[in-house]
Amino acid sequence: MSICIKDQIQNMNIVIGCTVGCTYCYARNNVKRWHVIDDFADPEFFPGKLKMMEKKRPQNFLLTGMSDLSGWKLEWAWSLTDQAHKLGIPVFMKEDLVPIIGDENMIQEMPEEFNKVLEVQKSWQK
Template sequence: MSICIKDQIQNMNIVIGCTVGCAYCYARNNVKRWHMIDDFAAPEFFPGKLKMMEKKRPQNFLLTGMSDLSGWKPEWRDEVFAKIRENPQHQFLFLTKRPDLLDFDTDLENAWFGVTVTRKAELWRIDALRKNVRAKHYHVTFEPLFDDPGIVDLSGINWIVVGTMTGAQSRKIHTEPEWAWSLTDQAHKLGIPVFMKEDLVPI
């Protein structure tokens, strides 16, 4: 998959709701605002949206924009994976903050599994992803970056994203350019593509 920019990614909210409980969760706020489901802490599955995958023109889909993969029931995941296999023309992105709760194998060529890391104390998520999700492609989203992650083990990672806090909280939380440049340098030394979000200096 070539590295895509934000407006090249389609959100496909097959599951809405999350049990992680992040204080700064934009998804929870949007769900409440638009009355998508009654209880954000009780994820719901919307299999009818799988028909979106039948589009012929190749697209990039984010399937966890309103959920966390760790909160998906195994049967939901199996149904989604089966549909992904039927549609190799697309690329599908998944994100989680709780890879320790996952444990599965997949040989899907067009599925990318990633973790969100916002601070050094969360680097364990990368190791847990590689251990618990045996997949073809991995990515890491360092966004919003709250502190300097230092030296990061990016072995086996295929793509990273670096970004800062946006929206109402952006004035309170600032990502230092040095942190972003350090991650970029580490990734480039390993030949890993980097996408720097538009709110940081472009690479």
């Protein structure tokens, strides 16, 4: 059985906005259309969204659907990881976080905890 990974990931969008300026950016267009923040080029942090991690069921979160990690302030990244660790949620980062959290904190392959979350989520499907 194959599983669509987008069905297994919840988009948290704790940071909205991006300093990169890609011409093809769908996020900038959505933010402009729905007036989510005033200036997409000036990313904003929404710490209240960290509450999404408090749900009891296993979850995987996408953090950069409306931002790019290169524009995150260091305290935003640490706020996220601190909250996750307090709740016992494993944190998996992608390679563009190396400048922020350091190479020693990066993963080389998906940890077993990620696979466990996917297995539990498979059981929810009818």
